[in-house]
Amino acid sequence: MTSRAGGSARALVAALLAPALVALLVAPARGRGGRGHGDWDSAAPLPPLPPREDAARVARFVAHVCDWGALATVSAEPAVRGRAFADVLSLSDGPPGAGRGAPYFYLSPLQLSAANLRENPHATLTMSLAQTNFCRKHGFDPQSPLCAHIILSGTVTKVNQTEMSFAKHSLFVRHPEMKTWPSSHNWFFAKLNITNIWVLDYFGGPKIVTPEEYYNVTFQ
Numbered sequence: 001m002t003s004r005a006g007g008s009a010r011a012l013v014a015a016l017l018a019p020a021l022v023a024l025l026v027a028p029a030r031g032r033g034g035r036g037h038g039d040w041d042s043a044a045p046l047p048p049l050p051p052r053e054d055a056a057r058v059a060r061f062v063a064h065v066c067d068w069g070a071l072a073t074v075s076a077e078p079a080v081r082g083r084a085f086a087d088v089l090s091l092s093d094g095p096p097g098a099g100r101g102a103p104y105f106y107l108s109p110l111q112l113s114a115a116n117l118r119e120n121p122h123a124t125l126t127m128s129l130a131q132t133n134f135c136r137k138h139g140f141d142p143q144s145p146l147c148a149h150i151i152l153s154g155t156v157t158k159v160n161q162t163e164m165s166f167a168k169h170s171l172f173v174r175h176p177e178m179k180t181w182p183s184s185h186n187w188f189f190a191k192l193n194i195t196n197i198w199v200l201d202y203f204g205g206p207k208i209v210t211p212e213e214y215y216n217v218t219f220q
Contacts, residue, residue, distance in 0.1 A: 049148060055208075056216070062148055067091065068131065069128075070088055071088075073113050076115050076120070090105070091105055103127075105171075108187050108188075121155040122153075123153070124152070125152045125192055146203075149200055149201075151206070152192060155192070157193060
C-alpha cells in the first residue's frame, strides 16, 4: 500500500512539473544571451543579410548581431598541452547598432581559456547566424554555408584604458548579468586583435577579407 501511494504521489508531482519543464525547454532565453535581452528589441526582426558578394559587410553584420562565439585557443592544461581547446564565450563588438567590429570579452583568470591565453595569446573565434532566427527561418542547417558564419583569427589581449569604457558598456548593455558576477573572480576586459578573416555564407569555399576591408565597412 505504501509503495502504491508513493508511486501515485511521484506521478502527480511529475504531471504538475511537466508543463513548466516543457516551457523552460522551448521558450527563448531572456536576459541570458541571444538578442532577447539588453537593449535589443526582441520584437524587431533581424535586419536583412547584406549582399553575399560584399563579404566584408557580411562579416561585420555577423560579428555585430552575434552575442557569443566559440573561441579556440592552444591549451596550457598539462593533460592536453599544445592541443586545440575551444570554449563558448559571451562577446560584443559594441552597443546595438553601434558596433566597431572588434569582439570584446569579459574574462576571469579562473577560466581555462584565460589561462591558455596567458601562455599563448593566439586564438581563433567563430560566430554564426545559427544563434539568431535567420537560419531557422530559412531552414538552413547550422553547418550549411548558407547559415552565414565567420572565422576571425588573431591575438587576445587586455583592453587598455582608452578602450575600457567602450568595452564595458558594449558588454554590459548586451549581457547585463555580467554586472552581478562576483568581483572575487577578478574579471577583466579583453578583445580579439583580428589578423585574418574568413566568411562562409555561400557554396564554393570561404571568402577572405582583410582587416582593412573589415574595419572600413560602415553601416546602419
